[in-house]
Amino acid sequence: MSNKLVEAMADLNEDAVLEEVKALKAKNVPALDIIASLQEGMGIVGKRFEEKEYFLSELIMSAEIFNEASQLLGGMGGAGTASKYGTFVMGTIYDDIHDIGKNIVTTVMSSNGFNVIDLGVDVPTAKYVEAIRQYKPKVIGISCLLTTAFDNIKECIQTLEKEGLRKDVKVLIGGGPVDEATCKYVGADHVCRNAQETVEYSKKYMGVQ
Ligand code: B12
CATH class of the missing domain: 1.10.1240.10 (Methionine synthase domain)
Incomplete structure (x- = not known):
């Protein structure tokens, strides 16, 4: 540091x-x-x-x-752009427009060989549902910097369950105020503190080490 x-x-x-x-x-x-x-x-x-x-x-x-x-x-020192792992869908949850952390995570994930679909900021649940149906990712990421938007993540994950999509996808969450308690509250699988952790967990969930 x-x-x-x-x-x-x-x-x-x-x-x-x-x-x-x-x-x-x-x-x-x-x-x-x-x-x-x-x-x-x-x-x-x-x-x-x-x-x-x-x-x-x-x-x-x-x-x-x-x-x-x-x-x-620049490119944040990854392993090149050729996609050797699966697809990772990422966005900032609706009502939240913070994107700096999301952009770091997407850049590092793609430079580590993941095919990244960036849904942008203020992403409504329907857009996650559509992207999961279209791209069939094994892992998705939801960024959130506002405690007032935690319920939105929860609603999004509950909708994935209702739509029958939750069992096939691991949900990672992250962003300044997000912690283990948030993870439990919203029903996500894991909270990542930084981009490197996201790479490691995604590799694990996608069955590659
Ligand atoms: C910059 C900033 C802004 C900028 C954002 C610009 C942009 N393009 O993103 C602007 C000015 C727009 C902004 C606006 C607001 N902000 Co603001 N903002 C910040 C600030 C200072 C820094 C955020 C940041 O970029 N950090 C740097 C990045 C690199 O860190 P990060 O996002 O945490 O990301 C890393 C990890 O968390 C992780 N990660 C992040 N996302 C994800 C997702 C996944 C899936 C994974 C695996 C990992 C991961 O990897 C990243 C890289 O290491 C924070 C303070 C803070 N402590 O975070 C407040 C903060 C988030 N903002 C806050 C507030 C209140 C607001 C406003 C409501 C202010 C207002 N009165 O209007 C608005 C809300 C706008 C909205 N609707 O979203 C509060 C939220 C408080 C709370 N408890 O909810 C904070 C915490 C400040 C504070 N302490 O009061 N903000």
């Missing part, structure tokens, strides 16, 4: 963030480790927002800085 990068991200110091990302890249620090520091910084941004030290404009700024920094990281 680069404390310098965590602090620069938390302070929304754009120049310092970009400079430090370039410096870490030059030292061959893996892209996912750099992302972990940026993610930690974003957590502090969130806390400052909660404590009313930051406002919506700062949240927007943090997203812009994060996106610029991840552009410097």
Whole structure:
């Protein structure tokens, strides 16, 4: 973890963030480790927002800085784009438009050989149902950053059950406030803290190691 990068991200110091990302890249620090520091910084941004030290404009700024920094990281060091594993369907649940974490997960999954179908943000249940019928994935991912949208994930998973699709698909969830208790509450299979964990669990569920 680069404390310098965590602090620069938390302070929304754009120049310092970009400079430090370039410096870490030059030292061959893996892209996912750099992302972990940026993610930690974003957590502090969130806390400052909660404590009313930051406002919506700062949240927007943090997203812009994060996106610029991840552009410097390019493909995030995967194993190439040829699809050697199964299909992974991913989206951010409806009422939620946070997509930075989702985009990292989809990029890393596809660069690790998964065929990724990205449904975007604010995804209604019907779109998950349609995608599961069409692409027949063994694993799907639902991203959620808002506690107020937990019930939406629950509704989505219950609908998959009603439609007879749940037994054939593992449901991974993730996003800042999501934890084991959320996983139990919404009826998902597993919660992943980062993209690498998502790759590992997906390989396991898809029967490849
Ligand atoms: C940036 C940001 C925004 C940006 C988002 C821009 C974008 N394009 O995504 C903007 C400004 C749009 C925004 C808006 C809002 N936000 Co906001 N936002 C954030 C912030 C600061 C960072 C989120 C982020 O990108 N983190 C970095 C990424 C890399 O981390 P991550 O998403 O967790 O993803 C990683 C893992 O979790 C995992 N992962 C993520 N998804 C998935 C999915 C699967 C399947 C798997 C396996 C893994 C996985 O892998 C990722 C990579 O490691 C968070 C603070 C926080 N602590 O998260 C608040 C936060 C999420 N926002 C919050 C709020 C309240 C809002 C607003 C309601 C504010 C408002 N008053 O309007 C709106 C809601 C808009 C909406 N309807 O969705 C609250 C939510 C509180 C709560 N308890 O629900 C937070 C927690 C801030 C806070 N502490 O108060 N926000």
